Amino acid sequence: MSLIVPHWIPSNLWWALPLLAAALGAGILVALVVITNGFNIPLVLFALVLGPIYGFGYAFANWHYIIKKTKQGAVEGAAVFGIGLLLSRLTRNSSYGAWGWVYFLIRVAWNLGMGWIPGVWYGIQAIRAEARQQAAPRPRSEPAGRAHVSPQAAQEQQALNRQRIETLKSAMAAQPAQPAAMPNLACVAGAFSGASFPVQPGETLCLGSDPAHCQIVLPGTAAAARQCLLQYDSVRGWQGRGLPGTVTYINGVQPLDTEAFQPLPAGTLLCINQGRNSQRFRIQ
Secondary structure, three states, X not given: OOOOOOOOOOHHHHHHHHHHHHHHHHHHHHHHHHHHHOOOHHHHHHHHHHHHHHHHHHHHHOHHHHHHHHHHHHHHHHHHHHXXXXXXXXXXXXHHHHHHHHHHHHXXXXXXXXXXXXXXXXXXXXXXXXXXXXXXXXXXXXXXXXXXXXXXXXXXHHHHHHHHHXXXXXXXXXXXXXXXXXXXXXXXXXXXXXXXXXXXXXXXXXXXXXXXXXXXXXOOOOOOOOOEEEEEEOOOEEEEEXXXXXXXXXXXXXXXXXXXXXXXXXXXXXXXXXXXXXXEEEEO
16 A cells, blocks of 8 residues: 655655654744844744753653543544555545545644644743743842850850740640641632632541532533542541542542452542543542
């Protein structure tokens, strides 16, 4: 099966297409840097070098979303490729299958190749803000002169400090012991941002959008009817389990197990959905 070459590209120059694409991408990146930073050559070069690093970091942090979109593109591309093979078989024209294969490759590579570009933009903005902060004048602090203290005054000050320490120790010993802080689930982003939900030992919380079954009811656009279960035990601590057909991420990376409860240490961040529908809860 041979690929039809456009007449405006000489057949002996197809090897140069990747280089031309790379040069075009570099040109677009330089244009973005110049637009956002002006014609400051050192700053342009600095952003041009570090911008892609921010971009790849952004893509790595959102790998699950990029992989999801890549799988979706692979399914669509495979469908088009299959149709192209069928048309090639029926019409005895191999170009349908060839272009179907090209479409499949483009759909698979699109999200993998483009996923890091938003990170490049964020990186350029961060570098620009850092450069402005460094260029801003800083107030100079005058070194404070050390006052001369006589030996007698120093001894009196030490005695006074010891007296204050002893008084503080006596006051602390007289105070009743404070009860341990009750475990709670704090919402750090989303519909209940800033709110805290205390949990009793042995209590189980259900998070989701169904008010008939959930103790913490989230917007329907942000969570499934029953998204996940959380429970606290005075011996085992916090445990969580995702419900079938849902995905809840631990610290934005690891999916919460949907088969059985798994331990969740204090400070764990539970992430439901993303973007404007993002819901974030911290276990405390």
